Structures are given as C-alpha cells and as structure tokens.
Amino acid sequence: MSPVLPPGLTTACHGQPLARALAVGVLAVPLVIVAVALIPAFLICPFLGAGRQRLLIRLLAGLRQWTAALTG
Secondary structure (H helix, E strand, O other), rough: OOHHHHHHHHHHHHOOHHHHHHHHHHHHHHHHHHHHHHHHHHHHHHHHHHHHHHHHHHHHHHHHHHHHHHHH
C-alpha cells in the first residue's frame, strides 16, 4: 500500500481513468509547487553564505529523497 495515496487509489493503474488521473494529480501537484517555490532559492544561492548554502543543499537532498519515495 502506498503511504501517500488512500487505499482505493493504489489500484488506479489497473482500471478507472478518473482514479488514475486523481492519483497522478495527488503525486504531481506537490512536486510542482515545491519546484516553483524553490526557484527563488536557486537564484539567490550564489549570494548566500556558506552555512545557508549547505542548508539549501540539504533541503534539496531531502526533496530528492521525498520525490524518490513518492515516485518509487
């Protein structure tokens, strides 16, 4: 069972198009929101201090792990 989707949506890929579209939306919308929210962080990263750059890199690593958990 997927930790993100409700139990009824885990079988979405085997049938109903509406359930499949809902499952894709549930997975894709948070990823798009995070990507758009990080654009300012990418733009100002070169101007940050070393500590803030490390914090941003840890944040990106955590988001990469979160994305892998969602899509895996």
